[in-house]
Amino acid sequence: MISVSNRPLRHLERFDEASRGVYGALELLPLVAVRNPVALGAIIIAAVSLAIGPFSQLAIKTYACQRLGEGGNQAATITTANRIDGSRLWGGIRAPDFRLDMTLQSAMQDSVVNPSKDSNINSLYTCSSGNCSFTTYADNANQPEAVKISHASVGLCSRCEDVYDLAEVNEYTAVGHSSFTLPIPANNLIFKDTAFEIRLGAQFSDTYLSVRNTGNLRWARKVVSDDMMNRARWSFMNLTIMATSQNHCEKHDDGNVTCPHDCDPEDSSCHFGPTAWGDPTDIVAATCIVYPCMRYYTAEVKNGKLSEKLVRDSPLQQQIPRDLWSAELEMTLSNGVNLAPWRGVQRPCVVNGTLYTSSNMSAAAKLNEDQTTLVLDHEKDFLAADPNQAAGYANVTAPQECVAELPFQYIRAFYDRRRDLFDAQCIRATRYSDDGLYCIGTSGNEAAFTGSYLVSFLRNRTTTFETIRDKIDSMTMRLTREMHIAGLGPRGSSKAAVAGQVWENTVCVSIAWEWLTLPASLCGLCTILLVWTLIQHGSSKRVPVWKGSILPFLLREHPGIEKLELKGLRKAAGGLEVKLEMEEDRKEPRSESRDPREDRAEGDLMSWI
Template sequence: MESERQMGRPFPRAVYQALTPSVRTVSLTETQRSDAAHEALIHPLSENSLTEVEESDAHTPNVQVDEKATREPRARRWNYLRSWWPEILCLGVVAAALLAISFTLSTHQNRPLPEWPYKVSVNSVVAVYVVVLKGAMLLIITEGLGQMKWTWYRRSRPLEELARFDSASRGPWGAIQLIWALQARHLIASVGAILIVVALAVDPVSQLLIRYHNCSIKLPAARSQASIPRRNTFSEMGLHIGAGLSTLTFEFQTAINAGLFNPVSVDISFACPTGNCTFDLYHTMAYCSKCTDLSSSLSTSWGLIRTEDETIQNGSSFYDVSYPVYGSTTSLPDGFLTTAEEEGLVEYLKFNATDRDYGITMIAANLTNLQQFGNCTTAAENKTWSCHGSGAAGCTLYPCIRSYTATVNESKLQETLVSTSAEFGFDDSKIPSSNSVNVACLTPETRQDLINVGYSITDTTEWIAYYGSGVLGNTTAVPSVFNASVPNITVPAECQYLIYEPTRMSLDYYMASFLNGSVTVNPDRNYDYNTNGPVQINRFCNLGRMSIDSVSAIFSNISDSMTAYIRQSNSSDGHTLLNDDQAAPAPGHVWQTETCIEVRWGYLAFPIALVLLTMIFLVAVIMETSHHQEADAWKSSALALLFHGLDPRTRDLQGAGMESMKEMETAAKGMRVRLRRGEGGLVFVNTN
């Protein structure tokens, strides 16, 4: 239709039309219009009359066309696109604000609250970015809605909808009214109105992005340090009492007794300023224990135990007599045995200590008649030797290297024993000692040198029995053990762990007397116990409640207490033969409880979706209006409504005398208008 084609032609801006009386000249013949066209200028225009006027104008000669109408469509659209630069710039601001939010959150995720000036928080910074994002986004949407009202009136529409478009660009309530009025008849405008309403949720949703929680932060070593004691060597000695023998110091004896009688008191001192620390794998010279159940190797026999000599008196005469004592003998294959008399004493518990590694064998035999502490009906009772009638165990205390990790939580230490090693080699070339080397501590060159002289080292080897000199500092290997033609090798002192051999021998001597003796009981005398030896052996007796588990636990407690003493002993107290330069405590990591930021990234999807929809909305608005350029990019301009409002005749006929809002709203409900080109340019023409 010719009238539709007429809509596609360009027209001047409002201000240009207001200041220019006419942009074209009309010939005399043009003034001779048809009656119908003349009537249309006087009365409200109908659709038919408007069409006739357009057709009359189309065939009127001598019409001078504005220079703007002759521009190429591509240049015209480019100029039109330039009028949207504020909205395009705002779109960049929206994207930048979204990136700023993401960057701020990612750089502080799972980190403590920053200490910024003026107590500015991450949440407040994000809130500022959200305000910028929301403001720029709403500017784009409101200007787009403002432009949509001009394209909406390409056809005849109720005049009141013009007010709804204007209200929608001013706030959520107007947007809701526009959504209800349009009923999705204008998709782009409906989407814009929905975005304005949904944008209300941007602020509360943004508050959900950040959640605060307590977390542990590792402090730098320069700020705070943690430590736990450990040692590479042990060479403590007391008073000299013989060739290669010395007494144990009183402190070491106390530590052994503490492990036997009061294992709960065995504590390790540590340094942890905040009360929360962690310690990576560390090694220390120590003592370990192992117990083996020998009960199955026991054998019992009946026969003559001993001969009892006695002097008796008959009147004034005295006679020496002997009589046999019969009973049972319970023994181990190595000949160590206990006896139980048929009438009289029973060797309830007997110890025998060897002179090396404190191999102590204990036997409790012939206890069938001593079940006074239970009926052997529970699992715990069934494990006791008294329920079995006999029992034996072989236990050993030996030097070892313990590897630990540790944590300190709320100032409570929890050590975890990772592994133990008893790979020791003996060297007496200078200072006799039992030595071990941590392979992981060695450099690749030293490791290869040790392999070359005959040490067996593989990828899985952790410790090797080292046959080098026991001198601390940089110690030199003794290659003659394997290959005398190989030059000497220097092994760093921090990689060596050793115990001084005289210290070990003194401990042997002490333990031989510490756990050597027996406990007897006389059933005929109400189970009267008698200890033949040191009082410490009564701890194992435990009034008959003995088992392999209880014995193993006691030896484990003793070794733990000895290890704690070794780790915390002072090498400068005058009792240490070798000055251990490698006794530095194991360093740890100090953790401090802070309030940290947890980013809940899922909530960021909401503003991202709004930004994408706003971008699509702006592109749709520009494309929609660039193809239908009845009006320029007037958007929400109030000047456009002033210069291109109702045509004068419609305003004079239907708007005269109306001053109240109610009158104007009533008139707008009954009036349908359309944006058309009239004598003064584009105006809203009554189409009723």
């Protein structure tokens, strides 16, 4: 920058060196810092600005993401079931000849032998992109996200409770064996002559597993929750299972096992500690119920696989106008008995864009009569009611799309087959082998019972309450799947379905704003310096000239310099010679520039920079 003030010659040398390399530029910094802080700031910004590129790259990242699909070919649906196609699930044309289809019978047995927590309904959904979601709804505004549901279907549900604390051990010294029993009234059993017990030490007739239909659950009231007692009012299968188990035993490091009912070595009156397969044993005892229900789900499809989560369930109620005390479902087929189905109301439920909940279900009464169904439904908070009091009912008019129904024939077929499927005792088959068990029906007719699959409860010679519960849950899930496949819509014609959202894979950009702090700061500082420079030079009478070399200074007096083009400047510079000398009077350097083709031109060196 050329100005009117005189400057030392060494400044000219430094300026020239600065124009030729980095080292020379660094030598010039102290001079600039003192005389022109604005220029120093610009230098610092220019140096630090080299980091803008890397910082900007770190700030912008790409990642795989999803967006809602567009176009007419996008589809996301899950098939639901309000009713079932009875012809696919039971046989017989009139009462009492109602039989479960072999598909259901084999499903029950297979689910006990090979339990699974997967609903396996991959054939009942569509998702064109392989990634779909389904909107969830709440029954009221205060419901947490965890209990919102996307859809519901009719099905079967189960509950199990641990009743081990009710078990009693009996020692029979006269006959040399011991037994475990539960306080179940004989009238609750289908075959009252066959004891419900685990009998050990009787050689050829040791009973290691006993599965019985045990009627209502009043006998287990001390250990069964109110929730399960209230659900049991609408159950059609109440099972109690006892089996040998070391689950309550203590296993020692030396390999020995100590069980709660072992004989005390100091007790001379104890002779027969319970053993199974030659080892000390105890038992596990569980009571379970199976009931028709409305199953509420959330679902999503990810990478082509449907994930369906059971959120909650609600028992269906037999459509007989009466108060119900316990499991007293009307299964008789005498004359005059109404073969009433089981029904329930889905809450929440979306019909043609309208959300029906517990608070506005009454609005369905305004619909046409052929669009609604009258349901004898549960009273509010029925699962928290006192099990010792009768369960009432409420008349609810609901849209047909919100009603689930199971026919009497289906429930009756299960009711009649429960004896053959889950009423047996499994005995150690010492007459055949040392390890095997064989199961016979409690009627004593071994040929009429095909329940060998029950032995799977004692896989690895022991079992737990959790194992029993998982097998029963697996059975109801598998049966629900078969019902789902045979499902029908609310009017019994076509299948029903809920629609979802299709998500497409794409690439998204995220910005990490913290990495943009440096570029933004430099931009702000640069703006400040520019404004400062404009103000400073606007208020000054001296007009600076910015150059990156001393050549313009040396050619400032060349004739016609302002008219020369780039080629002419190169020619003029090529013939230029500069001579620096000291003036004798002022002892200051003096410069001379000469063109060999012209006369010598002299002049005082003006200050620069």
